[in-house]
Amino acid sequence: MVHTAFAQAASKNDSAHVFELIAKAEDHFAESAYDSAIYYCDRAEAYSKSKKNKKGVAYSLIKKTEIFIDKDELNNAELYPKQINKIGQQINDSLIIAISLMQMAQIKMYSNKVDEAITLFDKCTKNYFEKHPSPYAALAYNDYGYAYGMKGELLKKADNIIAAIKINEMISPVDNGEMAATLNNLSTVYYELNDRKKAIEYAKRSIVFREKSGDISRLALGCCNISQMYIGINDEEAVKYQKLCVKYAEQSGEETRIVHSYITSSLIASNQKDSKKAIGYELKAVSILEKSKKNPSMLARRYIAVAMSSVTLKEDSLTSIGYFNKAEEQSKLINDKFNLKDVYFQMASFYKNHNDFAKAYDYYNKHILYRDSIVKSNTASSIADLEKKYQTEKKDNEIIQLNADQRIKQLQIEKQKALLAGNVLEAKEKENEIELLSKAKELQELRISQQDEQLEKQMLLAKTNEQQLQLAEKEKQLQDRKLKNSETSRNFILAGIGLLAILTYFLFNRYQLKRKIQEQEALLTVRSNIAKDLHDEIGSTLTSIKILSEVSEKNLHKDPNKASSFLQKITEQSSAAQQGISDIVWAVKPENDKLENMVIRMREYTAQTLESKNIKTTINIDEEVLNKTLDMSQRRDFLLIFREAVNNIAKYAAATEVEVKLEKKNTDLQLRITDNGKGFDITKQTSSSGLKNMQSRAAALKGSLHIQSENTSGTVITLSIPATT
Structure with missing residues (x-):
């Protein structure tokens, strides 16, 4: 150019x-x-x-x-x-002077001294560029518009950019680079006005000129901008321009463009919910920025982005904390209050989500301190600038007003002199001049009045800002109280949980001890019952066998027939003892808890005892009871009652048919044994030890035993006990 x-x-x-x-x-x-x-x-x-x-x-x-x-x-x-x-x-070269003013304005603009930049842009455009179209004029208007955009004055931005486009169109040949820049800036205006369609249209027109100019670096930037504009409205186009952005950025070899392309790629990946890919691009950008060390503020922002992405990915907390700490350290090195404000807010959120309320509270306090510091600094600076500007303008206006007053007085004297001299025409001229100066004075007074009103408005705004700061301080205090209350509540909850845990521990230990004692007592009871059964049934049987053996021995030579009968009894009692031991062992085994196994045992016993004597036996079992359970003591008592009843039938009933029925009656388990034998007179059998044992065992089962029998009409024995699970 x-x-x-x-x-x-x-x-x-x-x-x-x-x-x-x-x-x-x-x-x-x-x-x-x-x-x-x-x-x-x-x-x-x-x-x-x-x-x-x-x-x-x-x-x-x-x-x-x-x-x-x-x-x-x-x-x-x-x-x-x-x-x-x-x-x-x-x-005396006006173009060179205008260019120097434009470049001064550009430097002020990029240094964020926007008001000073606008003054310089206004000077160079009005003094020269508006009357002399050239590439420099187009650039001046383009950047003039950009400066207004930095202040948020979008209409003025658009006006100046359109002026730049018109100048570019007038120039032949067109400066492709400047036309591209101007179209790109107009695109940003429409983007800020939320008209994405127009924004994308002008951005695409811009990159056409970038391609013509061969400016790969800015072509990469243009593609990145278009890619971001498409986010949320056309993901396919967003990815297309993101790939072009990375391609051109890497071709340019410029670190700034490459970093920008990776940040854009990270945004696209995040939009696609691909956090792993997003953090990968962020780490690439971090790697470049760490090596170059040219943009510490940008590096700090990327550290924050990586930390937040790692939180989203639910990676190791130490990874997130590491990047947060790097962001804090980097921001402190350059005293970047904006980055420190943001990193402390993110760290407060991180620790809050990890239930570390103490650290969350500390970092939130730091965030508030930096936030308030920034607001106070900006407010104080704005008020100071406003007051300085107002005082300067007020003094200028007062000087002008004073000069006007003096001039009016002078003119009035001159008018009087002219009238005295008879020069009416000169007096009329003086009168007109006095009138004009009076009007000017009124306008000046009106301007001063307007400035006073403007200052009053600004002071009210400043007061509003101050009130907002006070509200922010109160909000901070409220947040502090909330966090403290939260911490206190947390401590009470933790103390309560701890106390509950201790109480639960002691109660559980007490329960375990009580259960252990109960188990030991139950074991002792079982041992006592087994010992009692062995003593009552096996002991008495063995004693009887011993006596019969001695009697048999004595009669072996004297009376062989008698000895033979004794030996037969010994055989029977040995079998009975063997059966008794077998029953005790069977009752002790836990796998025989279910009635299904009890029924099998009952069938075996009836087959051995009754069917061997040609007594027809029918056993009817209700399937509903098969899954019921009996503990060891219950099994033993139940089986012994059943065995006693069957033995009595085999020995005394002279029956030909027996029916055994096991079923559920309401909430009870009922065993019913019926025979067609000769029966007996119950009133004469009250002293029978066998029947007494059956009654006592039924009582131990918390049930009832009912015997119905008459001579020559058979016997019915009914046992009812509470059904278990």
């Missing part, structure tokens, strides 16, 4: 060599080869100085300033515009 404007001057001043050097600098600059571009600018400057060509020096410095602004090296860029302006004044 510079070389076009300089070419005409170069031929007149016989400085074609300087033009060639600046043209080479422009070519390298277009390819983002900054060092080479600076090299040719330095050569052009040195050559121009050697030839005392001030215009050549000015354009060399203009190009060098342009390069440093693009590199974001504003300290270096700031060295030259004043020199350029001075040269312009010396050689």
